[in-house]
Amino acid sequence: MKYAGYDCVVIEGRSESPVYVWIDDSVVEIRDATFLWGKTIPETEEIIRNELADQNIKVLCIGPAGENLVHSSPIFSGDHAGGRAGCGEIMGFKRLKAVAVRGTQGVQVAGPDVFEKNCDEVRKTLDLKEAKDPWIISFSVFGSLSVVRIFNECYQLHSFNCQRLEWEKAENLVAELYLKDYVTKPEACFCCPFPSCGQFFRIKEGEFAGTKGANIRAGTCIALGSLLGIDNLPAVLKMQSLCNQLGLDYFHVGYTIAWAMECYEKGILSDKDTGGIKLNFGDYKAAIEVIKMIAYRTGFGNILAEGAQKASRIIGRGSEKYALTVKGQELETMPLRTLYTAALGVATSEVGPDHTRWYPPYIPNPALIPKGFLRKIGIDAANLETFKATSTKNKGVLLKFLSDRAAVIESLPGCIFVCVRGRLGFDFKLWGEVLTSATGVVFNEEELLKSGERIVNLERSFNVREGFRRSHDVLPGRILEENVPNSIYKAISREDFNCMLDSYYEARGWTRDGVPTEKKLKELQLEEVINDFRTLNILRG
Amino acid sequence: MRKLVIKYCTHIAVFTGKLIETIETKAKTVKELITELNEKYPGFRELFFINGKFNVRTMIYIKKKEAFTLPVIDQMTMLKDFDEVIFI
Numbered sequence: 001m002k003y004a005g006y007d008c009v010v011i012e013g014r015s016e017s018p019v020y021v022w023i024d025d026s027v028v029e030i031r032d033a034t035f036l037w038g039k040t041i042p043e044t045e046e047i048i049r050n051e052l053a054d055q056n057i058k059v060l061c062i063g064p065a066g067e068n069l070v071h072s073s074p075i076f077s078g079d080h081a082g083g084r085a086g087c088g089e090i091m092g093f094k095r096l097k098a099v100a101v102r103g104t105q106g107v108q109v110a111g112p113d114v115f116e117k118n119c120d121e122v123r124k125t126l127d128l129k130e131a132k133d134p135w136i137i138s139f140s141v142f143g144s145l146s147v148v149r150i151f152n153e154c155y156q157l158h159s160f161n162c163q164r165l166e167w168e169k170a171e172n173l174v175a176e177l178y179l180k181d182y183v184t185k186p187e188a189c190f191c192c193p194f195p196s197c198g199q200f201f202r203i204k205e206g207e208f209a210g211t212k213g214a215n216i217r218a219g220t221c222i223a224l225g226s227l228l229g230i231d232n233l234p235a236v237l238k239m240q241s242l243c244n245q246l247g248l249d250y251f252h253v254g255y256t257i258a259w260a261m262e263c264y265e266k267g268i269l270s271d272k273d274t275g276g277i278k279l280n281f282g283d284y285k286a287a288i289e290v291i292k293m294i295a296y297r298t299g300f301g302n303i304l305a306e307g308a309q310k311a312s313r314i315i316g317r318g319s320e321k322y323a324l325t326v327k328g329q330e331l332e333t334m335p336l337r338t339l340y341t342a343a344l345g346v347a348t349s350e351v352g353p354d355h356t357r358w359y360p361p362y363i364p365n366p367a368l369i370p371k372g373f374l375r376k377i378g379i380d381a382a383n384l385e386t387f388k389a390t391s392t393k394n395k396g397v398l399l400k401f402l403s404d405r406a407a408v409i410e411s412l413p414g415c416i417f418v419c420v421r422g423r424l425g426f427d428f429k430l431w432g433e434v435l436t437s438a439t440g441v442v443f444n445e446e447e448l449l450k451s452g453e454r455i456v457n458l459e460r461s462f463n464v465r466e467g468f469r470r471s472h473d474v475l476p477g478r479i480l481e482e483n484v485p486n487s488i489y490k491a492i493s494r495e496d497f498n499c500m501l502d503s504y505y506e507a508r509g510w511t512r513d514g515v516p517t518e519k520k521l522k523e524l525q526l527e528e529v530i531n532d533f534r535t536l537n538i539l540r541g
Numbered sequence: 542m543r544k545l546v547i548k549y550c551t552h553i554a555v556f557t558g559k560l561i562e563t564i565e566t567k568a569k570t571v572k573e574l575i576t577e578l579n580e581k582y583p584g585f586r587e588l589f590f591i592n593g594k595f596n597v598r599t600m601i602y603i604k605k606k607e608a609f610t611l612p613v614i615d616q617m618t619m620l621k622d623f624d625e626v627i628f629i
Contacts, residue, residue: 153602
């Protein structure tokens with residue numbers, strides 16, 4: 001899209017019948033898509049490319065799930081999804097099946113030579129031989145799937161709807177086996193220096209022979225594997241392949257089915273509710289059947305298509321307790337009871353659980369942070385409590401930095417999985433130089449981090465305007481009340497959680513109710529928000 | 542002698558050719574363990590040190606009974622019987 005000359009496209013209104021948008025550099029056309037309605041993601045892409053007689057056209061589209069307004073369904077491009085929060089559902093509502101783009105113009109940067117030099121600096125940091133970050137090698141070669149094993153070792157693996165955080169059979173779902181038995185070739189995103197963070201896979205034999213796809217992540221093997229008590233890797237690959245074809249968010253699918261399985265095993269749901277499907281943990285055949293039912297909203301799938309929170313409210317009978325959601329969105333795979341920055345990050349994220357807003361899922365190693373940087377962001381480097389995963393100390397100020405940083409990196413835009421590695425996560429001087437040489441507008445280190453803070457405050461202000469307050473920055477009861485079984489890890493007490501929430505709001509300059517103050521909004525030059533808040537009588541100081 | 546469970550993850554599993562092994566060792570510290578494993582898997586030590594600096598390329602975790610699983614920050618960290626050492 002950038003190559004066609006667009007930074008973003010706004011699509012207003014709703015069509016009477018299915019359409020797709022065709023952007024051919026400066027020519028934009030809205031075309032009939034009646035013949036595409038009901039098609040899967042790969043079918044849609046193939047038909048559009050054939051119709052436009054160009055196999056290099058990029059296509060963003062929705063599958064049957066988005067068409068059927070299934071909760072949280074994303075927009076897809078091949079096996080990549082613009083995940084979560086239901087953007088695909090909105091496209092479905094607009095009856096917009098796809099946006100197809102051909103861009104031939106390239107991108108002009110302000111200072112090509114300096115830009116190339118700066119990019120070389122970035123690449124050098126990520127060089128496998130020179131890597132000074134423990135995660136560069138493993139992520140480059142194994143992708144995020146590499147964390148499944150370590151999550152399991154550290155009591156961080158969501159299993160059986162988070163009733164357990166370790167599972168001996170998770171050894172069957174790890175990156176090392178996936179790479180050995182199923183990967184056909186590596187896949188890297190456009191221009192990414194990580195050579196094989198994603199991989200193409202094909203199942204050669206057995207029950208799921210012929211299944212193929214790409215980009216199996218830790219989220220796949222946790223949300224569709226351990227969370228459901230399923231350790232059959234080919235079945236998990238089949239489930240992700242189905243989600244990617246039908247246009248489903250696998251976190252929604254995993255947590256909603258896990259909720260249903262726990263309710264079924266506890267006797268809250270019966271065969272009468274499920275239409276005779278026996279939803280026991282570990283039953284991958286049932287899970288596969290239910291995934292299809294969710295996408296097409298058939299039978300019990302029609303309730304599950306609403307997501308775990310709404311489904312639990314429809315069913316009632318105490319099932320709400322087992323729906324693991326924040327702000328209506330299902331959890332992801334991040335450790336909460338064993339990593340307090342993650343718990344706080346998930347609770348305060350404006351779009352519900354989204355690890356890209358505060359990544360990474362471990363405490364930064366102070367040995368890898370440049371001297372003086374911590375002091376600059378208000379952290380006492382000598383206070384080692386800050387760097388303990390389950391200490392409440394300084395987690396507010398730490399999360400503020402992590403989320404401001406993520407806002408900057410995601411807006412550059414850079415991939416959060418790559419751009420927090422080594423010095424890249426702390427050297428905003430370098431990022432400033434990259435941005436300056438690309439745009440010609442001078443950005444220094446401080447201004448960049450301030451931009452991140454502005455983004456986070458603007459997003460918060462949007463939610464505040466819509467009625468969100470402290471009471472929405474919460475975690476599911478299971479995280480705050482149930483200790484981690486078979487380990488010394490405990491639930492995060494409500495007292496500790498509230499203490500961290502206070503410290504986060506304080507670090508942000510927000511009120512105790514989580515509302516940005518006039519002073520903070522002025523500092524960030526968000527006068528329009530101040531005016532909005534005054535009109536709505538939200539500002540109190 | 543102490544009995545340790547050693548787990549090798551990602552590229553280290555590729556390097557050693559195995560995911561897990563139980564060993565009997567005289568090593569009292571993480572540093573000694575790495576030295577011992579370097580004899581078994583030549584080059585192993587290089588995965589953990591750059592110019593003498595420890596643990597900037599690879600992570601080591603120790604899982605002890607009745608304790609939190611924690612990353613190793615100090616190479617002189619003591620090892621006990623039945624500890625699980627995880628190389629990532």
